[in-house]
Amino acid sequence: GAVVSQHPSWVICKSGTSVKIECRSLDFQATTMFWYRQFPKQSLMLMATSNEGSKATYEQGVEKDKFLINHASLTLSTLTVTSAHPEDSSFYICSATRGHTHQPQHFGDGTRLSIL
């Protein structure tokens, strides 16, 4: 149990394009989902915390208008990178907790975003 699915797994697009990444909890209801960014050979950096039905909470330094998060249901959160540029190229990973935020986080397999 506790499977989290991300789609797409890899996306390449031109600079200036907006890209949407989906994160789904397949076998449980996720009240809270987290979005991370990971550069090569580096650790995971939390970008934002997404709660179903409310606005996401962004970490310091993360542009809200650049990285739009929507958590419209208990099984789906989306991250949209608006007007993406090459410096936005990274590995984006979501995680979800079953019910209460203090439950263990289960991670998706990530989305590799490459902006040309």
Add this chain to the structure above:
Amino acid sequence: QQQVKQSPQSLIVQKGGIPIINCAYENTAFDYFPWYQQFPGKGPALLIAIRPDVSEKKEGRFTISFNKSAKQFSLHIMDSQPGDSATYFCAARDYNQGGKLIFGQGTELSVKP
């Protein structure tokens, strides 16, 4: 105070060896300490986790040792195998901040046949 410091950055052991990865923290509000294993191009997978009221936890070949007074915890991998070659991250959960995880810098483990 929000940092989790992990060492070593990389580690090479022979098959059957016992790699040890160490983490240290400062924030006493951390209430849960998970370890994650990550293979290239994949998301992290939860390996094992411990709470601060326990000094040791073992699951299969993986053991966490926890020293609350020293604010340190470590992962031991018994009888390591080439398939254990991956990047390992320790993390700490901040109870006062919505349960968000603070990750260590990661350790790239290579187990030689």
